[in-house]
Amino acid sequence: MSLAHLAGLLADPTRAAFCMALLDGRAWTAGELARHARVAPSTASEHLSRLVAGGLLAEERQGRHRYVRLAGPEAATLIEDLASFPIPAAHPDRPDRPGRPSAAAPGSLREATRTSAEARARTCYDHLAGRLGVAVRDAVLARGLVADEDGPALTDRGRSWLAELGVELPPRAGRSGGRPVVRTCLDWTERRSHLGGAFGAALCRTALDRAWVERIGSGRALQVTPDGGHALRELLGIAL
Incomplete structure (x- = not known):
């Protein structure tokens, strides 16, 4: 997988949220991830298909349910390492840069x-x-x-x-x-x-x-x- 393709997979906030949630090591259903990221089930399904095709996630089906998990320890390490990368604070005169939400300013x-x-x-x-x-x-x-x-x-x-x-x-x-x-x-x-x-x-x-x-x-x-x-x-x- 090329670096550009990998970066494209993780550039979307919804797909990034899915990967961060799956760092708990468990398998989640598409519906659970949709509720977690507050997106429609159809939107979640589309994003999950891209992550599976890109090799970051693995999936298995049990009846009507589709379960996904991180593809393995290497994928988990990649996500955790990227999450730990320090993003410089945005300058007051420039738009905020995307990155991890500040722990000091939580949404709730x-x-x-x-x-x-x-x-x-x-x-x-x-x-x-x-x-x-x-x-x-x-x-x-x-x-x-x-x-x-x-x-x-x-x-x-x-x-x-x-x-x-x-x-x-x-x-x-x-x-x-x-x-x-x-x-x-x-x-x-x-x-x-x-x-x-x-x-x-x-x-x-x-x-x-x-x-x-x-x-x-x-x-x-x-x-x-x-x-x-x-x-x-x-x-x-x-x-x-």
């Missing part, structure tokens, strides 16, 4: 609450992000579970730690054609890196499965449960 109290919750903890496709995600990255580096000398890498101590937790990585992780074991992902709210890759996904899945974190509503925001707070302190020395 509900929007401000959602943005604040996502800044604290959220999913970035299938791994932890926000202040929680950055805190996890700092903790695993401090404990030698991940090394970051020539790029992030899971250490032997980290593999033993995962085994003690009963967490397994996908068998192809780190192999040719497989997903990287660990990769860094720039966090758009913290402006620092959190951890993705198979390791980051495994930590997020474990946190959700063991109810250390739980979703807030239907979006990407997470909240740490009391059990999760205890687990984070015991396992990684994180106090939130």
Whole structure:
């Protein structure tokens, strides 16, 4: 896919809103995305078809329903990295430039609450992000579970730690054609890196499965449960 074609796909505010919503890692129906972006179902269907044809989204059909999700971790990383790119503030004498809405000037109290919750903890496709995600990255580096000398890498101590937790990585992780074991992902709210890759996904899945974190509503925001707070302190020395 050419850069110009990719830029064209994401230049439309509705298609960009769809991709940002799908960063929660789940499959959405076309109707759900239409309501989220406040567009007509027919308009949503047209935009989704372009995103699927462009390779950013994958779709599956179950009966009358059409579900779409991001095509994979690479697509999620692309969207998150673009979202974190700093857009210079518009000059007072020039029209506003398109970009991320300012968190300081939300459209409503509900929007401000959602943005604040996502800044604290959220999913970035299938791994932890926000202040929680950055805190996890700092903790695993401090404990030698991940090394970051020539790029992030899971250490032997980290593999033993995962085994003690009963967490397994996908068998192809780190192999040719497989997903990287660990990769860094720039966090758009913290402006620092959190951890993705198979390791980051495994930590997020474990946190959700063991109810250390739980979703807030239907979006990407997470909240740490009391059990999760205890687990984070015991396992990684994180106090939130």
